Amino acid sequence: MxxxxxxxxxxxxxxxxxxxxxxxxxxxxxxxxxxxxxxxxxxxxxxxxxxxxxxxxxxxxxxxxxxxxxxxxxxxxxxxxxxxxxxxxxxxxxxxxxxxxxxxxxxxxxxxxxxxxxxxxxxxxxxxxxxxxxxxxxLVYNQPVYNKSLFKELGIEPADDWEGFLEMCQTLLDNGYTPIAFPGADIGPGQFMNPMMMNNAPDEEVFAKLMNGEAKLTEEWWVKTLAQFQELSDKGYIAKDALGTKHEGAIALVAQEKAGMLATGSYAMANIKDLNADLELGLLAPITVSADEAKYEGIHTxxxxxxxxxxxxxxxxxxxxxxxxxxxxxxxxxxxxxxxxxxxxxxxxxxxxxxxAAEWLDKNTRFQPRYLIPNADVEKAVIASIQSVLGGETPEKAAEEAQKIVDQNIN
Missing domain, CATH: 3.40.190.10 (Periplasmic binding protein-like II)
Structure with a gap:
């Protein structure tokens, strides 16, 4: 027993x-x-x-x-x-x-x-x-789950570059849907950061280099990532109340067909289906660079x-x-x-x-970058910088504050 x-x-x-x-x-x-x-x-x-x-x-x-x-x-x-x-x-x-x-x-x-x-x-x-x-x-894929049924209805195809991703979000918004259900109160920042940065910093050693002083969060790879988070927020693609939204609430938004995407990962698909068995779901990842610059198609853990x-x-x-x-x-x-x-x-x-989701087994995916941060305090600082930007801080300032935590831990 x-x-x-x-x-x-x-x-x-x-x-x-x-x-x-x-x-x-x-x-x-x-x-x-x-x-x-x-x-x-x-x-x-x-x-x-x-x-x-x-x-x-x-x-x-x-x-x-x-x-x-x-x-x-x-x-x-x-x-x-x-x-x-x-x-x-x-x-x-x-x-x-x-x-x-x-x-x-x-x-x-x-x-x-x-x-x-x-x-x-x-x-x-x-x-x-x-x-x-x-x-x-x-084996999980830490990238957005999307409502395939809704995308088909609106004629949307997953995009292969940043401009296409923004257009995709705008189409959802124009049709009355929240583009990205984002659980900013718990796991969202730590999950969505992975596909958002995977092609901005394609070097898989970037966080190891961060910890030995060879890279900094104030450099373009992280400031650009934060700026793109800011762009999604400013354009209304991430809801203004996202920092108060927990994962269960974000899952419900997708299940209720109020949001087109959930910014967490494949592990949430079963939970969505439990709430709405009629939905057809898929996985996609934001490509934050041009199609010819993209090295990775998605994230796995x-x-x-x-x-x-x-x-x-x-x-x-x-x-x-x-x-x-x-x-x-x-x-x-x-x-x-x-x-x-x-x-x-x-x-x-x-x-x-x-x-x-089995198609992703054959795609070029990258191991989740967040799990390659060897220091828990630095990991928290990286995630906090995303929350700061979504709360209204500038990308440059948020990156600077997070780098201070990195420097303290290196020293």
């Missing part, structure tokens, strides 16, 4: 063990492993999978704890330290991965047979120093990285749970229930949304 604890009252709390202290569960004492993550929307399918796993492994129980994503970002390292919580845990790539790696809390799982269940080119985000510290489970806590006393049982989740049958069940692309090989995608 497992206990699901979801919500903000969990600050600083860890799961309580409810089983014995055995490790492998192979004919020995019953053991309970702690599984922690941030995706509350996946709770129901994880309940089903846990039940199936426990039937197949009667000596292992799984206790799941779900934290709000922002809380998980800030508290995961603390939760993991003594090994009593998060025998199996998940990690975001980028700054959180770096923090947990530096704390020595990842168990190297490079030699485990279940690693072969994953596509080798999609698990690099979990590698460091010749080790496989985590296995990304989800491999995330929800499964890992074993190096401090755990139940590592064998923990590995069994990851092995179970990564078998094609169970991964397929998870994928089609949640509307998520996965990094697991040989998964059949059944939903119309996943099939429609």
């Amino acid at each position: 497992f206990v699901l604890l979801v919500s903000s009252f969990l600050v600083g709390c860890s799961s309580k063990e409810s089983g014995g202290n055995g490790d492998s569960g192979d004919g020995g004492d019953e053991t309970t492993i702690s599984f922690i993550h941030w995706r509350g929307e996946d709770s129901e399918i994880f309940k089903e999978l846990i039940s199936k796993f426990e039937d197949e492994n009667p000596n292992i129980k799984v206790e799941m704890t779900v934290y709000p994503s922002e809380q998980y970002q800030s508290t995961a390292q603390t939760l993991l330290r003594d090994g009593s919580t998060g025998d199996v845990f998940t990690s975001f790539p980028g700054s959180q991965f770096e923090i947990i790696k530096k704390a020595g809390l990842f168990e190297d799982i490079a030699g485990e047979a279940f690693v072969d269940n994953f596509s080798p080119n999609l698990i690099k985000a979990g590698q460091a120093d010749g080790q496989q510290l985590a296995l990304p489970l989800q 491999t995330t929800f990285m499964l890992a074993v806590n190096s401090q755990s006393k139940k590592k064998d049982a923990a590995k069994k749970w990851i092995e179970f989740l990564s078998t094609p049958e169970n991964a397929e069940n998870y994928a089609n229930s949640t509307g998520q692309f996965l990094t697991v090989k040989d998964v059949n995608y059944e939903s119309a949304e996943l099939q429609a």
